Amino acid sequence: MEAFVGTGVALITPFKEDLSVDTNALANLVKNQIENGIEYLVVLGTTAESATLSTEEKELIKETVKTANAGKLPLVLGIGGNNTAAVTEELKTSNLDGFNAILSVSPYYNKPTQEGIYRHFKAVSEASPLPVILYNVPGRTSSNVLPETINRIARECDNIIGVKEAAGDIVQAMRLISMVPEDFMVISGDDMITLPMTLAGGKGVISVIGQGLPKEFSDMVRAGLAGKVAEAYKLHYRIAPSIDLIFAEGNPAGIKALLAKKGLVANNLRLPLVEASEALTNRIHSFMDNF
Template identity: 40%
Template sequence: MVTPFTDDNQVDHDTLARLIDWQIAEGSHAISVTGTTGEPSSLSLAERRAVMETAIRTAAGRVPVVPATGSTNIDETVYLTKEAEKLGADAVLVIVPYYNRPSQQGLFQYFTTVARTVNLPVVVYNIPGRTATNIEPQTLKRIRQHADNVIGIKESNRDFEQVTRVLSLLGRDFLVYSGIESLCFPMLAVGGAGHISATANLLPKAVADLYNLTAKGRWEEARELHYRLFPLNDVLFIETNPGPLKAAMAMTGQIRPHLRLPLVVPSDEHQAKIHEVLQSYGLLQPGRLG
């Protein structure tokens, strides 16, 4: 989920709570906050904790809440991960440390150290396009062998072959979630467990249905939905996420169009394209999103 901001650039907890209620009503299977789409590197530790608290309190056990607790600083990661456990999170999402560009041994030590500090399930978040480092499947297997509460990975590596390698090495019961919108359906086809989706901020029911249809064996319908979602998935990454998404959500009346620097709203040209795509989905109709 996005982190909405007020006009004076503070976290808008009222809007966040409203969005969470809407997500649950629309059929989202779980809530994840302070991931990439939630601008975690632009939030203070206190703000990240407060967002987690709002999400867990608002969800109130109706669906699992899986906050992202990773950072490039292991002490911060451990602190946020422990706080998530205290607040009642159901699992945590921990990103591969960014900027540092650690070795595979460094990643092994980092994730096993973090995982051992809590009893929560831990989902590794691999997004090489943001972190400049890919966690290799063999490294993930080592981590799993030494920390059995590491139960899955959000895979945002565009090398789709990696998904098959992970499931082959770690077993088909290891939970692999797609972090790339256009790969959500293909990942389900090779044994993925689901997806953690930015597009779900706009179309939660459709994104949830993509999983629901495959779970029922209705693959042809899921394939058609995959292609129906593609234009929206594509335009929401026309610039760095979550800029286009927040612009789209502002156009639909869900949030104010605010990001924290260095992120800014998309160019006028790109906003016009976003508006065009939203219109084609009927998302600009008054009252469409409640």
Template identity: 45%
Template sequence: MSVRDLLKGTGVALVTPFKKDGSVDFDSLQKLIDYVITEGVNYVVTLGTTGETPTLTREEKIEIVHFTYAKVSERVPVVVGIGGNDTRSVINDLETYPLEKAIAVLSASPYYNKPSQEGIFQHYKEIAAASPKPILLYNVPGRTGSNITAETTIRLANEVDNIHGIKEASGNMNQCLQILRDKPQEFLVVSGDDNLALAQIACGMRGLISVAANCFAKDMSALVEAALQDDFTTARVLNNKLLKGYELLFAENNPAGVKAVLSEMGIIENYLRLPLVPLSPVIHNQIRDYLPKLK
């Protein structure tokens, strides 16, 4: 089965739960994994940006990957996030991280050093050649400071064999439409924006890698499935139900919003690693007011 078929539907970019002392809370991570799978997500993404990976050590990342494989226990596919702004370091990680049980690697475009489109192309060409697993591009210019243009995405899709798809989180609908129009048939395109996923699936995307599915797993999974089945009446109802939730999750920073919701649900404790901090009391109280309305 192709990556395009295996990763259709709702993926969830898992948070990394922490204890009060700052260590990784593996008991809570197990609860979270069990919750999202039980509630219907189609696959999980570990070590994504939502997992606060910039603050995790290499040793913690490797332990989290092993733990995720063990607790998922082949119930759904696992995608591993490996990216960075030093191509050599990314290649080293691809060659040394435990990827045997991964379906694919999600790799964010290099951040901060703001490469040209040719630099982005060469970066992905090099890491794709080194990767033992299919590469999914991750375009998130709001975080990286540079955009992977539609032209570069299509060039990579056509010219680099081991690049199989993209998580597109530019928020630029015209760019998304260009990618969907020009991509090869088997190239996977999924949304990286919870609040745009309904519209983007209607335009041809195959699903969503979601932040909101950490805490709104059942509704997000049902929304995406309905949209993929062209049942836009159901999808619109669910999307309207979640609109305020999207706003609250991203009101200050990600994953502070989703961690606040998960803490209210009793799945994790509300701890982040600096420089991220928990939500302000004002927004957290709005979350407390909102959650009963979802039931």
């Protein structure tokens, strides 16, 4: 589990002008993360526009990332959904070679009860050959996994090793940290409150802005984990405006605009998502010019 302490990055999927997967840009992006101190990479999460990718494209992305990474960083693979039977079947049949853990989102849209969420993750736990990180993101799923439910999962599902907590609620995060076993990782899924969550006992972050500012953001998290509060907050306040900017028109539109400014990817998204507006793109460019 020490492999997942620090900063993980939820990789985007770069697209060419014809909206095919840009494997060269993806490989370069992975190498950029490695060179700038990121601790691990998350493949095929929400930020990757996974909902718009075919099965063949997902396999291509997995192989591209594994090749570019060359065993340097731990890799986490996103496998989740709101059909428990389909998720467990995918876990049992997917080629997971080269991956170290699974990130699995709480079921979305059908809004299960807390008991339903518990039973879903119990089934996921039993099906997964790799450790699992639960993903709680009520803004996307329309249901909040309560701290009491996560604590129950932590204690009763041996290979669920942590939670990416993205409710955006620092009080809920602190309640969660106070409840779960010491060896269960509470990982921020919200860039803006990553530092206070880490200082409260969290284990770091799975980040979006970390992909665009990998050195600075991972340095901030490492400072927080080391208890270097003043140093960490100095970095936080330097980075914070970019976090508001990249989420102003949704994810990954903002981070793709930032990465395009850095020359790492083309600024292309697949419908129903669209690129950031000209006004927002200009604000992102201005931030980067002055960072």
